[in-house]
Amino acid sequence: xxxxxxxxxxxxxxxxxxxxxxxxxxxxxxxxxxxxxxxxxxxxxxxxxxxxxxxxxxxxxxxxxxxxxxxxxxxxxxxxxxxxxxxxxxxxxxxxxxxxxxxxxxxxxxxxxxxxxxxxxxxxxxxxxxxxxxxxxxxxxxxxxxxxxxxxxxxxxxxxxxxxxxxxxxxxxxxxxxxxxxxxxxxxxxxxxxxxxxxxxxxxxxxxxxxxxxxxxxxxxxxxxxxxxxxxxxxxxxxxxxxxxxxxxxxxxxxxxxxxxxxxxxxxxxxxxxxxxxxxxxxxxxxxxxxxxxxxxxxxxxxxxxxxxxxxxxxxxxxxxxxxxxxxxxxxxxxxxxxxxxxxxxxxxxxxxxxxxxxxxxxxxxxxxxxxxxxxxxxxxxxxxxxxxxxxxxxxxxxxxxxxxxxxxxxxxxxxxxxxxxxxxxxxxxxxxxxxxxxxxxxxxxxxxxxxxxxxxxxxxxxxxxxxxxxxxxxxxxx
Amino acid sequence: xxxxxxxxxxxxxxxxxxxxxxxxxxxxxxxxxxxxxxxxxxxxxxxxxxxxxxxxxxxxxxxxxxxxxxxxxxxxxxxxxxxxxxxxxxxxxxxxxxxxxxxxxxxxxxxxxxxxxxxxxxxxxxxxxxxxxxxxxxxxxxxxxxxxxxxxxxxxxxxxxxxxxxxxxxxxxxxxxxxxxxxxxxxxxxxxxxxxxxxxxxxxxxxxxxxxxxxxxxxxxxxxxxxxxxxxxxxxxxxxxxxxxxxxxxxxxxxxxxxxxxxxxxxxxxxxxxxxxxxxxxxxxxxxxxxxxxxxxxxxxxxxxxxxxxxxxxxxxxxxxxxxxxxxxxxxxxxxxxxxxxxxxxxxxxxxxxxxxxxxxxxxxxxxx
Numbered sequence: 001x002x003x004x005x006x007x008x009x010x011x012x013x014x015x016x017x018x019x020x021x022x023x024x025x026x027x028x029x030x031x032x033x034x035x036x037x038x039x040x041x042x043x044x045x046x047x048x049x050x051x052x053x054x055x056x057x058x059x060x061x062x063x064x065x066x067x068x069x070x071x072x073x074x075x076x077x078x079x080x081x082x083x084x085x086x087x088x089x090x091x092x093x094x095x096x097x098x099x100x101x102x103x104x105x106x107x108x109x110x111x112x113x114x115x116x117x118x119x120x121x122x123x124x125x126x127x128x129x130x131x132x133x134x135x136x137x138x139x140x141x142x143x144x145x146x147x148x149x150x151x152x153x154x155x156x157x158x159x160x161x162x163x164x165x166x167x168x169x170x171x172x173x174x175x176x177x178x179x180x181x182x183x184x185x186x187x188x189x190x191x192x193x194x195x196x197x198x199x200x201x202x203x204x205x206x207x208x209x210x211x212x213x214x215x216x217x218x219x220x221x222x223x224x225x226x227x228x229x230x231x232x233x234x235x236x237x238x239x240x241x242x243x244x245x246x247x248x249x250x251x252x253x254x255x256x257x258x259x260x261x262x263x264x265x266x267x268x269x270x271x272x273x274x275x276x277x278x279x280x281x282x283x284x285x286x287x288x289x290x291x292x293x294x295x296x297x298x299x300x301x302x303x304x305x306x307x308x309x310x311x312x313x314x315x316x317x318x319x320x321x322x323x324x325x326x327x328x329x330x331x332x333x334x335x336x337x338x339x340x341x342x343x344x345x346x347x348x349x350x351x352x353x354x355x356x357x358x359x360x361x362x363x364x365x366x367x368x369x370x371x372x373x374x375x376x377x378x379x380x381x382x383x384x385x386x387x388x389x390x391x392x393x394x395x396x397x398x399x400x401x402x403x404x405x406x407x408x409x410x411x412x413x414x415x416x417x418x419x420x421x422x423x424x425x426x427x428x429x430x431x432x433x434x435x436x437x438x439x440x441x442x443x444x445x446x447x448x449x450x451x452x453x454x455x456x457x458x459x460x461x462x463x464x465x466x467x468x469x470x471x472x473x474x475x476x477x478x479x
Numbered sequence: 480x481x482x483x484x485x486x487x488x489x490x491x492x493x494x495x496x497x498x499x500x501x502x503x504x505x506x507x508x509x510x511x512x513x514x515x516x517x518x519x520x521x522x523x524x525x526x527x528x529x530x531x532x533x534x535x536x537x538x539x540x541x542x543x544x545x546x547x548x549x550x551x552x553x554x555x556x557x558x559x560x561x562x563x564x565x566x567x568x569x570x571x572x573x574x575x576x577x578x579x580x581x582x583x584x585x586x587x588x589x590x591x592x593x594x595x596x597x598x599x600x601x602x603x604x605x606x607x608x609x610x611x612x613x614x615x616x617x618x619x620x621x622x623x624x625x626x627x628x629x630x631x632x633x634x635x636x637x638x639x640x641x642x643x644x645x646x647x648x649x650x651x652x653x654x655x656x657x658x659x660x661x662x663x664x665x666x667x668x669x670x671x672x673x674x675x676x677x678x679x680x681x682x683x684x685x686x687x688x689x690x691x692x693x694x695x696x697x698x699x700x701x702x703x704x705x706x707x708x709x710x711x712x713x714x715x716x717x718x719x720x721x722x723x724x725x726x727x728x729x730x731x732x733x734x735x736x737x738x739x740x741x742x743x744x745x746x747x748x749x750x751x752x753x754x755x756x757x758x759x760x761x762x763x764x765x766x767x768x769x770x771x772x773x774x775x776x777x778x779x780x781x782x783x784x785x786x787x788x789x790x791x792x793x794x795x796x797x798x799x800x801x802x803x804x805x806x807x808x809x810x811x812x813x814x815x816x817x818x819x820x821x822x823x824x825x826x827x828x829x830x831x832x833x834x835x836x837x838x839x840x841x842x843x844x845x846x847x848x
Binding site for chain 2: 113114182187198199209226249251252253254293295299300351352354380383385418419420421435440444452453465
């Protein structure tokens with residue numbers, strides 16, 4: 001993956017930059033020893049690594065502002081980092097950048113149950129936001145599968161989703177306000193505990209902007225009362241296309257499941273071998289979960305099963321207890337780990353119109369044969385957010401490149417059928433150079449014009465999201 | 480008056496314009512500013528509608544009723560429940576889907592399912608230089624690049640002319656019911672609505688009218704879904720308020736009519752003076768009402784949205800004393816219609832406008848007519 005050549009002048013000024021950062025931060029908050037900066041050399045896209053010039057770990061909005069002022073004056077690029085769980089390389093450093101990690105900022109600042117929100121520092125992990133409010137019967141809805149580790153900062157940067165967003169929406173639908181620090185070090189409050197902005201929807205713009213418009217240090221998040229209960233049904237099908245048609249019929253029927261998860265044969269078998277969840281031997285498996293009181297769950301599941309029966313399932317297993325629910329989810333929840341045991345894999349994230357599922361799955365399996373690389377499909381079927389896992393061997397020369405070429409073809413296919421490159425992981429560096437498949441030059445130019453407003457010097461995470469060639473003139477002009 | 484029939488014609492008009500344009504769909508929401516009228520009703524029609532994928536792609540000038548009729552034919556709807564402003568503003572045009580999104584109009588269900596912006600999946604627009612730009616797409620989950628879709632929603636046409644919108648739709652539930660608490664004070668109502676929304680019974684509307692049923696104050700809570708679920712939830716909700724006088728309305732047409740009245744601010748239509756829309760933290764609503772003392776009002780969004788009728792010229796913002804904002808929906812001023820932003824936000828907004836509309840063709844959309 002091509003990255004801009006590090007600025008030699010900045011590398012030469014390392015000592016001065018570190019000294020100035022140390023002036024504005026407490027002891028222990030500036031990391032510059034090459035042995036220690038290596039901890040920040042990559043995120044969860046581990047194929048690409050580069051230690052930063054330095055890393056800083058501020059503890060407050062004021063300290064973040066001070067860091068950004070220093071870097072702005074010094075002309076040093078800044079790469080914001082939450083927990084470093086990005087699958088897209090969103091937090092990948094360049095050698096001339098300062099990593100700004102928010103991990104030390106993990107406090108709950110305010111909980112308000114009558115008005116149903118919580119205000120946190122953004123270094124707090126996703127799951128611990130729910131942890132802070134669950135004693136009162138509330139939860140924070142977006143649930144990316146990395147939720148144990150990932151930070152709210154990264155969730156906001158990538159507009160993260162999760163398995164339950166079919167019903168509850170993604171981060172942007174659950175974010176009420178942010179404290180944003182601009183590259184110049186100005187602290188700006190956007191939104192708050194009220195709904196809807198007065199003027200432009202800057203909150204909607206910032207969510208998903210991949211740390212390129214500002215550093216979000218605090219966030220007001222919508223919390224929801226927990227449902228009375230939830231239970232899944234598992235269905236097996238002999239044919240992938242039939243499973244796809246079943247998904248579409250469930251959605252049309254007016255039942256709003258909280259999740260519809262899909263797995264294909266390779267994933268079913270791999271998960272079964274790994275987790276012994278008792279999955280049936282079939283081509284496609286759906287897990288559909290609904291919420292409500294016991295009677296409401298029974299009613300919704302019976303409607304869903306009625307629909308499924310029209311599609312001649314080879315297996316139908318309705319959960320009647322917490323243990324049975326856990327067994328149904330066990331395999332799905334271990335899917336990524338199980339696939340990881342089989343080999344190295346690249347996880348794609350393209351989203352397609354649900355109606356195109358059968359066609360896209362067929363094309364992916366054809367491409368899999370052409371490329372000679374196996375693919376497992378496990379994804380959120382209700383919203384068309386696919387996660388093909390392409391297996392490769394990182395130790396085999398050329399295999400990563402082959403895998404990336406295959407991945408690029410799959411993503412092009414997603415765009416071709418009316419979908420997009422990424423549904424919840426973000427563009428980062430991974431899909432940066434494919435942006436021109438989805439967007440025309442003027443579309444990208446309009447987006448880059450937004451960055452010009454927030455970060456005229458193009459110092460914040462500058463080598464991400466936009467194809468390097470498209471952003472070159474802006475990055476150069478700003479230098 | 481310009482009346483383009485295609486996006487290309489529109490782009491040409493904008494590119495060659497040398498003065499402010501007054502962009503309008505049905506011109507029912509009081510947004511069109513000074514300038515040469517630019518009528519979008521020619522850019523009309525549904526591009527694609529996929530009920531099985533819950534998505535609709537529609538040209539901006541399409542009448543709202545045409546969109547709603549097409550959805551109703553498939554048992555679906557715009558879940559964010561856009562209001563009709565004609566009664567409130569005394570306008571008589573045909574509301575368009577473009578106007579709904581440009582104004583960011585969401586009704587009572589906003590508290591449960593989200594706002595217009597949460598249902599917008601993609602847009603096409605013509606920027607102030609005449610370029611056609613697209614953003615987003617037509618799928619439910621999309622984090623590919625910056626979200627200019629949300630930025631355009633509610634921008635009142637100040638960042639370009641919307642030509643096409645892709646949106647998410649939802650099935651119409653089997654039935655609905657309203658649980659009504661009678662005779663409460665605004666404080667009691669806001670507390671009751673908070674309790675209802677803090678319950679697991681999935682309330683999809685929470686509003687309070689001080690003059691609801693025949694002059695009796697009414698706190699209304701709505702539940703929707705399958706019949707069995709609705710009756711169960713309505714009963715559970717009613718049970719949360721043993722001390723209140725409770726009525727349950729479960730005749731679907733009556734439930735729908737009641738919430739349409741709330742959505743369109745029926746009780747404020749025809750009232751003299753200025754009409755304001757205040758967005759606050761729900762629990763702040765009683766204090767705002769006390770300080771503002773409006774002639775008539777309506778609380779929606781559990782108290783988070785205050786519709787207030789006040790004597791002409793009242794400075795509502797000065798009486799707010801809490802975080803949030805106030806928009807003057809009807810009335811001449813003084814002061815801007817839209818709440819002035821703090822310095823930092825104002826600078827970013829001005830910067831964005833300069834990028835999207837460098838010649839200021841659409842800036843009059845933000846000031847009074």
